[in-house]
Structures are given as structure tokens and as C-alpha cells.
Amino acid sequence: MKFLSGLSVAAVAVEAHYTFPRLVVNGKQVEDRDWQVTRQTKNAQSKSGIENPSSGDIRCYSSSTAPQVATVPAGATVNYISTQQINHPGPTQYYLARVPAGSSAKTWDGSGNVWWKFASTMPYQDANKQLVWPAQNTYATHPAVIPAATPNGEYLLRVEQIALHMASQPNKAQFYLSCSQINITNGGNGNPGPTVALPGAYKSNDPGIQVNIYNIQPESYRAPGPALWQG
Structure with missing residues (x-):
């Protein structure tokens, strides 16, 4: 039996992780390079995920704000390019938070009771009776549609993929x-x-966060967070 060296194990671990540095709107990348309208995350190099949902990092995980603001029409389809294959099973969710009057999307931190969820994916079973999620094992997050009734204004758009392996x-x-x-x-x-x-929205023992995905039916999974608003 072959054993991986410490270096190989580290390489595999990095390959299993990912970041989402580029926003896609209606099938077109709006950033010609990483982190232009998307805030650079603290794991830009390590690619490691957050394990404590009560951490302040759960909001945006950002190490800095971005230099630009993208124009996105209501009703548009959005998703993100991933740096590595999204190979871990788990839901993809999208949130929006409206920037308060007098503030700017370039500087606002997204604090307060301001986030609402507009999309969340559900699993299905593959031929081996394993739960898989839409867009798993691809290089882009599953797309979502910004509700047409969303009011005009500046927002923070948040995507998350929760790895449940x-x-x-x-x-x-x-x-x-x-x-x-x-x-x-x-x-x-x-x-x-x-x-x-x-x-604030998540607890570590929420049934959609602490869950054995190898022993549930697809329809019984309940993603964490608030109910969806779809306009």
C-alpha cells in the first residue's frame, strides 16, 4: 500500500478547497481578473473554508473591499467562477444586503439585520445512492436569479457553498x-x-450544518438560514 508524503497530502488538501473570485452576470464575467468587484477573501491563498458559523468571517470572509461596483439588472442570472473544482457535497446559497443610504458598496461592512436569502440548492441521489448537489464537481457555482422585484440600489451580493462531507x-x-x-x-x-x-443566522448544530448526508433522503435536507424571498 502506498502512503502519500506530507507534501502530497498538503497538495491534495489545497486542491480540495476553493474560492470564488469572479462574478458572472447573465453568463458573462464582469471581472477581467480576480477580486475586482468581489472582495478578496482571507483564504485567497490557502483556499480553506470556515468551520465556525458564529465567526465574523461568516459574513464575507473578506480581507479587503474591492475597487469596483458591478451594475446588475434585477432579474439577472448570477454565479461565480471557482478557482478549483467544487467537489465537496453541499448546498449553494445566495444572499443580498442593501447598502444603507449615505453609505457605499465599496466600504460598507454588511453589519446588522440586513441579509436576505433568494436562492438555495437541494440535493438528489446519484446511481450510488449518494447525495449530490447541482453544479457539484464543476468550476462554477450553481446559478441563481436575482428577483425582478428587488428594489434599485447598491448591495452586497453573497454566495456560499457549504461543504458537508x-x-x-x-x-x-x-x-x-x-x-x-x-x-x-x-x-x-x-x-x-x-x-x-x-x-447570527447560523448555529453550529443547525440541522443543515451538522448533518450526516450519508444517511438521509434528499427531500429531508434543510439548508440553514432564513426562508427564501423570491419577489
Whole structure:
């Protein structure tokens, strides 16, 4: 039996992790290089996920804000390019938080009871009766549509993919996420909600975070966070 060297193990671990440095709108990348409208995350080099959902990093995991703001029409389809293959099983979710009047998407930190969820993926069973999620084992997150009724204005757009391969153990789910600075146009008069704070919306023992995905049926999985608002 062959054993991996310490260096090989490290390499495999890095390859199993990922970041989401580029936003895609209606099938087109809006960033010609990494971290232009998407805030650079603290794991830009390590690619490691967050394991403590009560950490302040669960909001945006950002080490800095981004220099630009992308214009995104309401009703647009959004997703993210991944630096590595998204090979860990688990849901992909999307949130928005509207920038308060007098603040800018380039500087606002997203604090407070301001985040609402508009998309979340559900699993299905493969031929081996394993749970898999849409866009798993691809190099881009599963797309979502910004609700057409979303009011105009500047927002932080947040994507997260929750890796559940070790989530039967406490604090072993891994959160991979990014936040982008966007300006929504052609919007509506909706009243998005319910809103939550990040951190605050998740607990480490939530059934969608601490879960044995190898012993449940697809329809029984419940992703963490608030109910969806779809306009």
C-alpha cells in the first residue's frame, strides 16, 4: 500500500478547497481578473473554508473591499467562477444586503439585520445512492436569479457553498463564500425578507450544518438560514 508524503497530502488538501473570485452576470464575467468587484477573501491563498458559523468571517470572509461596483439588472442570472473544482457535497446559497443610504458598496461592512436569502440548492441521489448537489464537481457555482422585484440600489451580493462531507461531526461543515459589490438597476418595489444578521443566522448544530448526508433522503435536507424571498 502506498502512503502519500506530507507534501502530497498538503497538495491534495489545497486542491480540495476553493474560492470564488469572479462574478458572472447573465453568463458573462464582469471581472477581467480576480477580486475586482468581489472582495478578496482571507483564504485567497490557502483556499480553506470556515468551520465556525458564529465567526465574523461568516459574513464575507473578506480581507479587503474591492475597487469596483458591478451594475446588475434585477432579474439577472448570477454565479461565480471557482478557482478549483467544487467537489465537496453541499448546498449553494445566495444572499443580498442593501447598502444603507449615505453609505457605499465599496466600504460598507454588511453589519446588522440586513441579509436576505433568494436562492438555495437541494440535493438528489446519484446511481450510488449518494447525495449530490447541482453544479457539484464543476468550476462554477450553481446559478441563481436575482428577483425582478428587488428594489434599485447598491448591495452586497453573497454566495456560499457549504461543504458537508465531514458535517456529521460538530464544527466540521466548511463554508466557502464571497461577497461582491453590485448596483441593482431596473428593479421593482418588493420588500425583501425575512432579514437576518451574519453572524447570527447560523448555529453550529443547525440541522443543515451538522448533518450526516450519508444517511438521509434528499427531500429531508434543510439548508440553514432564513426562508427564501423570491419577489
